Amino acid sequence: MSKIKIESGAYSLLNPGCVVLISAGDGGGEGVFAVTWNMPIRKDPAMVAIECGQNHYTYQFIRKTGEFGVNIPDAKMVNQVLGCGTVSGKTGVDKFERFGLTRQTAEKIKAPLLAQAFANLECRVTQVVDMGASALLLAQVVSAQVDDRHFVDGQLVFDNGLQLLHHLGGRRFCVSDRVLMGEMG
Amino acid sequence: MSKIKIESGAYSLLNPGCVVLISAGDGGGEGVFAVTWNMPIRKDPAMVAIECGQNHYTYQFIRKTGEFGVNIPDAKMVNQVLGCGTVSGKTGVDKFERFGLTRQTAEKIKAPLLAQAFANLECRVTQVVDMGASALLLAQVVSAQVDDRHFVDGQLVFDNGLQLLHHLGGRRFCVSDRVLMGEMG
Numbered sequence: 383m384s385k386i387k388i389e390s391g392a393y394s395l396l397n398p399g400c401v402v403l404i405s406a407g408d409g410g411g412e413g414v415f416a417v418t419w420n421m422p423i424r425k426d427p428a429m430v431a432i433e434c435g436q437n438h439y440t441y442q443f444i445r446k447t448g449e450f451g452v453n454i455p456d457a458k459m460v461n462q463v464l465g466c467g468t469v470s471g472k473t474g475v476d477k478f479e480r481f482g483l484t485r486q487t488a489e490k491i492k493a494p495l496l497a498q499a500f501a502n503l504e505c506r507v508t509q510v511v512d513m514g515a516s517a518l519l520l521a522q523v524v525s526a527q528v529d530d531r532h533f534v535d536g537q538l539v540f541d542n543g544l545q546l547l548h549h550l551g552g553r554r555f556c557v558s559d560r561v562l563m564g565e566m567g
Numbered sequence: 568m569s570k571i572k573i574e575s576g577a578y579s580l581l582n583p584g585c586v587v588l589i590s591a592g593d594g595g596g597e598g599v600f601a602v603t604w605n606m607p608i609r610k611d612p613a614m615v616a617i618e619c620g621q622n623h624y625t626y627q628f629i630r631k632t633g634e635f636g637v638n639i640p641d642a643k644m645v646n647q648v649l650g651c652g653t654v655s656g657k658t659g660v661d662k663f664e665r666f667g668l669t670r671q672t673a674e675k676i677k678a679p680l681l682a683q684a685f686a687n688l689e690c691r692v693t694q695v696v697d698m699g700a701s702a703l704l705l706a707q708v709v710s711a712q713v714d715d716r717h718f719v720d721g722q723l724v725f726d727n728g729l730q731l732l733h734h735l736g737g738r739r740f741c742v743s744d745r746v747l748m749g750e751m752g
């Protein structure tokens with residue numbers, strides 16, 4: 383193969399983790415936005431990291447409560463993900479109504495969860511790494527639930543139509559929905 | 568849908584980012600291992616975060632040099648990824664030889680890169696968040712290159728057979744290789 387050097391945009395090469403919808407609220411206001419840059423950082427007790435713009439409308443609720451919901455959509459929610467990632471809560475729009483999202487009451491945090499997401503993690507922030515315009519939030523998962531058709535014996539399964547959604551940039555996403563088994567040589 | 572509560576293993580829900588092979592070396596020793604938990608954390612200048620076990624054989628070289636390579640495999644490399652993620656460098660095995668990996672000289676760091684990976688990022692650590700048994704490494708991308716068949720106009724493209732590889736756990740991976748375009752409602 384021939385490789386070309388990338389002067390900018392190298393981040394796009396690592397991009398396609400599962401895009402998630404982050405929800406937050408303080409009982410009064412609330413918001414939801416899309417986050418492509420997220421990952422687990424500890425197995426047990428589970429922790430996650432998300433990268434969040436500090437000027438996002440929803441970030442004020444995370445800062446105030448120290449809590450957020452991670453809502454994992456599958457490919458059926460692609461337009462809702464795009465909408466939540468494109469429209470700012472600062473416009474005054476109710477994204478739940480605008481994009482047909484159904485609130486689901488969380489067990490341990492104030493933030494509303496999204497019923498349509500196939501999985502929801504309730505998270506409490508433990509550390510904030512200031513990145514300037516953005517913040518890297520490290521958080522403990524205090525409660526988690528998942529559609530039992532898509533998670534069997536502690537593993538994601540694709541037999542029942544699960545299509546994981548990964549963000550490539552702009553309106554472009556890619557989908558993963560089939561398992562490949564590695565073999566030890 | 569019905570959702571079940573997850574008492575442990577919630578991290579598996581966020582798991583399938585693109586698995587990468589991390590290479591590091593100090594000019595004397597070197598190593599390579601697989602990392603599922605990685606993400607971009609800044610666009611420009613590009614930065615990445617990876618989660619790394621502090622007892623990994625290869626981590627000593629990252630600690631010593633402050634540098635590592637992120638090598639992004641596609642699905643053709645699934646067995647090499649599994650091997651590099653399963654066999655420890657502490658056994659004395661040369662993983663490059665054992666798994667048929669070809670060294671590629673980096674431009675700005677001492678670590679060898681992997682020629683078979685469709686993309687390579689050369690990284691310098693800027694911050695270490697101690698997570699106990701593991702460390703969250705924040706790093707700047709100082710050089711990056713990619714197979715020009717798979718990255719056009721700053722975007723990953725799948726027309727030439729690219730299959731992104733995501734780790735689900737154990738020997739299980741999933742593959743993403745088709746684009747889905749979101750539509751604004």
